[in-house]
Amino acid sequence: MKRTYVNETLGDMKTMYEAYNEAMLELVKQNSDIVLVYSDYAKGSAGEFLQKEYPDRIYDVGIAEANLITSAAGLAAAGKIPFAVGHSMFAVGRAYNEIRQNVAYDNFNVKIVLCNSGMLWGFLGGSHQIIEEIAALRVVPNMILVSPADPVETKKATKAAVEHLGPVAIRLSATAVPTIYKDSEPFELGKAVTVIDGEDTTIIATGIMLEESLKAAETLAKEGINVRLIDMHTIKPIDKEAVIQAAKETGAIVTVEDSSIIGGLGGAVAEIIVESALVPMLRVGIKDQFGQTATPEELKEVYEISANHIVKTVREVISRKK
Amino acid sequence: MTYSKDLITRLEEKAKILRLDTIEMIMKAGGGWLGGSFSQADIITVLIFQHMKHDPKNPKWKDKDRLIVSKAHCCETVYAALGEAGYFSKKEFSLYGKLGAVLQAHTDQRTTPGIEYSGGSLGQGLSFALGEAWNARIGAPKDESGRAIPRYRVFCILGDGECNEGQVWEAVMAASHYKVDNLIAIVDHNKFQSSGTVEERINLVPLAEKWRTFGWDVTEIDGHNYQEILSTLERADKTPGKPHTIIAHTIKGKGVPAFEHKNLHFCKLTDDMYANAMKALK
Numbered sequence: 001m002k003r004t005y006v007n008e009t010l011g012d013m014k015t016m017y018e019a020y021n022e023a024m025l026e027l028v029k030q031n032s033d034i035v036l037v038y039s040d041y042a043k044g045s046a047g048e049f050l051q052k053e054y055p056d057r058i059y060d061v062g063i064a065e066a067n068l069i070t071s072a073a074g075l076a077a078a079g080k081i082p083f084a085v086g087h088s089m090f091a092v093g094r095a096y097n098e099i100r101q102n103v104a105y106d107n108f109n110v111k112i113v114l115c116n117s118g119m120l121w122g123f124l125g126g127s128h129q130i131i132e133e134i135a136a137l138r139v140v141p142n143m144i145l146v147s148p149a150d151p152v153e154t155k156k157a158t159k160a161a162v163e164h165l166g167p168v169a170i171r172l173s174a175t176a177v178p179t180i181y182k183d184s185e186p187f188e189l190g191k192a193v194t195v196i197d198g199e200d201t202t203i204i205a206t207g208i209m210l211e212e213s214l215k216a217a218e219t220l221a222k223e224g225i226n227v228r229l230i231d232m233h234t235i236k237p238i239d240k241e242a243v244i245q246a247a248k249e250t251g252a253i254v255t256v257e258d259s260s261i262i263g264g265l266g267g268a269v270a271e272i273i274v275e276s277a278l279v280p281m282l283r284v285g286i287k288d289q290f291g292q293t294a295t296p297e298e299l300k301e302v303y304e305i306s307a308n309h310i311v312k313t314v315r316e317v318i319s320r321k322k
Numbered sequence: 323m324t325y326s327k328d329l330i331t332r333l334e335e336k337a338k339i340l341r342l343d344t345i346e347m348i349m350k351a352g353g354g355w356l357g358g359s360f361s362q363a364d365i366i367t368v369l370i371f372q373h374m375k376h377d378p379k380n381p382k383w384k385d386k387d388r389l390i391v392s393k394a395h396c397c398e399t400v401y402a403a404l405g406e407a408g409y410f411s412k413k414e415f416s417l418y419g420k421l422g423a424v425l426q427a428h429t430d431q432r433t434t435p436g437i438e439y440s441g442g443s444l445g446q447g448l449s450f451a452l453g454e455a456w457n458a459r460i461g462a463p464k465d466e467s468g469r470a471i472p473r474y475r476v477f478c479i480l481g482d483g484e485c486n487e488g489q490v491w492e493a494v495m496a497a498s499h500y501k502v503d504n505l506i507a508i509v510d511h512n513k514f515q516s517s518g519t520v521e522e523r524i525n526l527v528p529l530a531e532k533w534r535t536f537g538w539d540v541t542e543i544d545g546h547n548y549q550e551i552l553s554t555l556e557r558a559d560k561t562p563g564k565p566h567t568i569i570a571h572t573i574k575g576k577g578v579p580a581f582e583h584k585n586l587h588f589c590k591l592t593d594d595m596y597a598n599a600m601k602a603l604k
Contacts, residue, residue: 035460056460056470059500067449067492074453077431077438079384080460082453098489101443102450106431 003196005186010211011179012151016172017115019151021046023158024083028054031162035075037061039068039086041115047085065090069098069112076108081162088114088171089130096136103167104142111161112169117147118258119286119303120208120296121174129291134206135263137169138236145236146189147171149210150180153233156187164189173208173258175296180210192239198226201318202246203310205256206232206265209284212300213256216310227314238268240276247277252317254282256310261285280320282313323553329372330548336406337367338603341577343402343415345599349591351419357574357586358396361512361545362479365570368551369477370403378408381435385458385473390451393481393510394429394441395588401425401434409436445487448507451478452493455505455565469562472504479508483515486524491536497565498537505565506558507538510545512574514585533567545570578602 024046028034036047038060047058061067065086072082084091091114092099103110119129137145144164148154154172161168168189185193195210196217205213210231217227228250230242247253253273255266266283273281286303300306340363348354370376374387391400398418405412410424418425424433428442439450458472465471484490497505511529513520520526534540539561543550551570558566575581580598591599 032461035456056456059456059496061492061496064489064492064496066446066489067452067496070446070449070489071453071456071493071496074450074455075457076453077450078454078457080457097443098446098449101440102446106440 004194005182005184006180006195006214007182013176013178014151015174015176016148016151016154019154020113020158020170020172023155025049027159027162028057031081033079033081034162035059035080035082037068037072037075037082037084039063039065039091041085045085065095066098069095069110070102072110073102073106073108076103076110077106081109081111083111083113085113085115087128088117088133089128092130092133092136099137099143100140104140107142107166109165110167112167114169114171116174117171118173118208119291119305120258120299122296122299123293125293126291131260131286131291133171134235134257134259134265135267138268139263142167143236144168144189144234145171146234147207148233149207149231150177152179152181152183152185153187156185157233160187160189171207175208177208177211180214190234190237190239192242193231193233194228194242195231196227196229198228199250200225200227201252201254201314202228202230202250203254203256203314204230204232204243204246204265204269206235207258209256209258209305212305212307213310215307216314219307219311220314225314225318232265235265235268238272240272243269243272244277247273247279251321252280254284254310254313254317256284256305258305259285260288262288280317282317284310284313323556325549325552333367333372333548336371337364339406340367340399340402342603343405343412344398345591345596345603347398347401347415347418349596350416353588353590354398355395355588356581356591357514357584358393358481358510358512359399360577360581361572361574362396362510363399363577364546364548365479365508365510365551366399366403368548368555370407372552373555374477375474378436381409387474388438388451388454388476390439390447390454390476390478391429391437391441392439392447392451392478393444393484394439394447397425397427397429400429400437404434404436407436410434444481444484445489448478448480448490448493451476451505451507452497452502455497455502456500458504459502475504475506477506477508479510481515482509482511482513482520482526482529483523485509485526485529494533494536494538501563502565503562506555506568507565508568508570510572511569512572514574514587516587518585530567530569533569537564538567539564540567540569542569542571545572546576
């Protein structure tokens with residue numbers, strides 16, 4: 001099983017938010033246009049450490065996500081590069097119209113940091129576990145949506161977000177993840193990374209589910225099934241060519257995400273498969289259900305998105321190949 | 323301070339042009355937000371033609387004062403002012419609301435020089451204005467007390483009905499907390515909203531007190547009295563430390579007696595209405 005850019009042994013555990021803040025500590029110093037805006041979030045963040053040195057470039061609007069997004073839009077209109085930070089559920093859920101109307105509509109240069117994305121934010125339960133954000137954001141014109149898989153990719157995605165002129169939403173998971181990538185990982189917004197090159201089927205994963213998909217790939221390899229594993233870090237714009245090539249060359253697709261299978265990564269890939277490369281396809285993700293209080297490991301089992309479920313789904317999709 | 327008769331007369335003439343051009347715009351478009359455009363016309367006139375630092379030949383000037391039209395449906399008098407000031411050709415008035423128009427039905431930053439903010443979703447403009455106002459203070463020189471001397475001011479026009487929206491108060495709290503004294507909110511308090519009077523819909527009283535309690539420096543004025551408009555704007559410039567609210571008591575439809583005190587929210591102009599307007603304004 002040939003693995004590219006990936007550490008042989010998965011490295012140190014770190015949260016994506018920690019990695020994001022490490023990148024931000026450098027970026028704020030390098031680029032005087034960057035302004036940080038938080039929604040009752042600055043504690044433990046880059047903003048807290050930089051407050052004394054850059055007091056007029058760090059703001060916290062409190063528990064007020066609409067004001068978070070729109071004040072960032074005003075800063076962007078004036079020429080700044082604001083990073084608006086909030087819990088994904090509330091930044092997207094409560095401030096959806098603000099993201100759509102004040103940022104995306106005008107293509108303003110706002111970067112939205114969606115913390116604690118996806119189902120796997122354990123203890124805080126169903127009200128906090130967002131399953132809708134991929135579906136909700138990819139349908140907004142001008143919105144770039146990137147979902148990094150590990151701390152290394154998170155830093156690269158953050159730097160790429162600064163370079164891109166226009167709205168970028170960065171989806172960060174809550175729980176600590178191992179360092180999957182080497183620093184040599186090539187990162188470009190909109191270009192998927194083929195982590196394992198295989199021929200029997202393709203797993204397309206995003207974010208925190210890349211780790212789970214790697215485990216599944218290892219199990220399948222022992223059964224003689226060689227999967228291609230693609231890290232679709234940028235969900236919008238999706239790497240259409242990588243999907244079509246994978247479909248044509250491996251004959252079947254399984255998508256893996258910790259968000260709803262309705263309209264999420266699975267939906268985005270299905271749109272391409274149906275129009276351009278019709279092959280058997282199955283989606284692993286949250287099956288149109290709300291979350292609950294549990295540990296991330298328990299949630300993976302209960303909502304059937306663990307490595308075991310990915311393995312079962314791959315076997316099923318292969319059986320559907322002609 | 324008392325302002326000269328000449329200045330007042332000049333501004334009144336401008337306001338008349340704005341109201342006339344608004345009538346033409348709405349007539350050609352087949353409808354528009356007549357009442358609310360007229361109630362704010364005198365304030366818009368003072369801002370564009372006297373008080374704000376801006377340059378129609380240079381709409382992208384980084385340090386110009388900003389006008390954020392949060393009540394973005396009342397775009398017609400704003401367009402009339404920007405056209406009269408020279409941001410674009412007045413030929414655009416007859417194309418207002420048509421396919422591909424420079425002048426969209428709600429203020430649109432994408433298409434219109436002089437418009438900063440793409441409105442239409444009420445309650446958001448003040449937050450946008452706050453972000454712009456913060457920017458004016460970033461890296462600005464400081465006075466002896468260490469206060470930033472903002473590079474420009476931000477004026478935000480809100481509707482009174484618009485103050486129903488919760489996000490307005492998020493921005494109000496944040497602006498007060500951050501002492502953003504280069505932010506001036508002007509509430510066009512014409513006592514009506516789409517479905518009726520503000521009183522019967524959602525009681526706002528005491529409106530000035532609400533803003534004051536949230537930490538803003540508040541003045542109430544007659545929104546059609548030029549002495550009051552001018553002097554309260556000047557006072558805001560000289561009152562540091564808090565953001566400023568001007569509650570402008572206005573008359574929806576002001577300028578044409580047949581339109582006043584009626585809730586002409588979005589309406590078409592009949593020939594009679596047009597004739598009335600010409601009689602009152604020409």
